[in-house]
Amino acid sequence: MEGLQKLLYIMAALRDPGQGCPWDRAQDFESIAGFTLQEVHELIDAIERGDMEGLCDELGDLLFHIAFYAHMASEAGYFDFNRIVNQLNQKLERRHPHVFGNVSIDNIQTQTRLWETLKREERQGRAPERNPDHSLLDGIGTAMPGILRAEKLQERAASIGFDWPDPEPVFNKVEEELNELRRAVKNDEPGAEIMSELGDLLFACVNLARHIHMDAEMAIRKANRKFETRFRYIEQQIAGSGKQIEKSSLEELDRLWEEAKKREV
Numbered sequence: 001m002e003g004l005q006k007l008l009y010i011m012a013a014l015r016d017p018g019q020g021c022p023w024d025r026a027q028d029f030e031s032i033a034g035f036t037l038q039e040v041h042e043l044i045d046a047i048e049r050g051d052m053e054g055l056c057d058e059l060g061d062l063l064f065h066i067a068f069y070a071h072m073a074s075e076a077g078y079f080d081f082n083r084i085v086n087q088l089n090q091k092l093e094r095r096h097p098h099v100f101g102n103v104s105i106d107n108i109q110t111q112t113r114l115w116e117t118l119k120r121e122e123r124q125g126r127a128p129e130r131n132p133d134h135s136l137l138d139g140i141g142t143a144m145p146g147i148l149r150a151e152k153l154q155e156r157a158a159s160i161g162f163d164w165p166d167p168e169p170v171f172n173k174v175e176e177e178l179n180e181l182r183r184a185v186k187n188d189e190p191g192a193e194i195m196s197e198l199g200d201l202l203f204a205c206v207n208l209a210r211h212i213h214m215d216a217e218m219a220i221r222k223a224n225r226k227f228e229t230r231f232r233y234i235e236q237q238i239a240g241s242g243k244q245i246e247k248s249s250l251e252e253l254d255r256l257w258e259e260a261k262k263r264e265v
Contacts (some may be wrong), residue, residue: 114160150206167211177201230260
């Protein structure tokens with residue numbers, strides 16, 4: 001705990017009104033939120049690259065942000081770092097009764113259902129009494145990336161049984177939404193309608209990923225990295241032949257793309 005205490009000491013020094021850092025003193029919750037999101041992305045990037053030293057560094061940066069938020073909250077009288085940790089400890093114990101209590105759980109699926117049940121009970125406990133606008137979907141942040149929010153909405157609805165029983169009907173739903181999008185484009189329907197159909201297709205794809213136990217966000221990130229790797233190969237091959245990629249034919253680019261795919265096997 002010595003290292004953590006030093007971190008909190010450094011954070012207090014940075015925010016000191018008299019001798020602290022001008023930049024750190026000028027920040028508030030909103031001003032550093034974007035930096036926090038950037039740090040999370042850099043952390044995920046380190047994981048995907050298998051860079052454990054980078055991961056260690058990025059985790060430290062993220063921990064600094066947590067200390068930053070906690071100190072600003074303490075200054076305003078909202079809460080402090082200790083309360084964050086204590087509430088987290090209580091939550092973890094409460095949501096793992098099979099570890100810290102007498103509940104027996106045999107598999108991951110049962111644990112997942114219990115987790116969602118406990119979370120729902122916690123939300124109901126926080127909900128204002130007799131609030132007619134209270135919804136099961138309350139608390140799912142609107143600032144989340146679209147794919148992640150779609151997954152959370154689907155999981156929340158599934159927690160009370162509003163879900164497909166298995167992946168097969170979800171495959172059918174994806175095909176249905178794809179056909180509706182194709183029809184909207186073919187009929188030259190208004191952009192807003194095509195956008196709506198495209199959104200339905202993406203939502204169905206996220207649902208499919210959930211049903212086959214895949215992380216949709218990680219899947220698209222891996223697809224992005226795969227595309228980048230293949231395209232960089234094309235650029236390198238074109239440059240090595242003394243040509244300009246802008247003047248290369250589509251047939252040549254396709255041939256190099258297939259070469260790049262074969263190199264992955």
